[in-house]
Amino acid sequence: MSRPIDINDFEDALDRHGADSSLWPETVRIRATALLESSARARDLLAEAKRLQQALSDALPTVPAPPGLKTRILANLPRRDPWLEWLTMKRWRLVALACVPLALGFAVGLNVVEDTASWEDRVLVAFSETEFAEFELPGDE
């Protein structure tokens, strides 16, 4: 015979698991049964919990979905883009997609033939040509 559960633990179990003792953990249920045999207070608490359960059932009636709701739902189904869905299904796929421009830029950068003349050199040459043009010596024609 199991040792009965404490009345406070019994009340706690009622609050946690409800009045239907078949839903209680096995060990708690066995010890609660022992308490119920000996304690009028425990029996009162159980009756009160059952009353609450019944009152909840009365106050929260089963409400079937209105007729036509299913048709409305099916009529409003949007078309899905399977490719977009595949892409968004896993986060890494989105990250991978975001990395594509970066990888492309890197690849292009690697393949560009390096031009030895820097832009500073080009600018210097351009200005030098201008100066020569402005200060032509007489008789050069």
Add this chain to the structure above:
Amino acid sequence: MERVRNQDRDAFAVLVDRHLDAIHAFNYRLTRNAEDAADLAQETFLRVWSSAGTWKPKRVKFATWLHRIARNLCIDAHRRRRDSEQIDVDTLCSDEADPDEMPARERLCAALASALAALPERQRTALLLCHRQGMSNRDAAAVLAVSVDALESLLARARRTLRTELRDYRPPG
């Protein structure tokens, strides 16, 4: 569900058939408004259709995932309509009452409706999931994204509050 992922509308119709009443009832109990409950049920299933690929069958049961979507949509709707929320006691009470018991029963129903409405959302949802949606504590915990222990604490607090509120409404005799 595998067929729904592949945009099979017939399979989706079966899915809607199987779960619509439960989801509509859940929404109705959370929103306490028939029109909102229907709109939110529609939104829930459209979300399922468009996000079928995100459901992880190994991690969570379909019904749990579905209720989680429905709950999130109800919370969003509630936030949008917070100011205009009204508790309609009549819609919370069923019509099957014995006329002789009506006054006491109506009072009990009204008291319970007020007490339920006054509960914090998570406590109310926990109670609805376990009491009216027929979920185990483990599944209800998954809907609320909390541990089973935390779920049981929510249930305990909700039941304690309701019991205290209802002590004044003992049946005659």
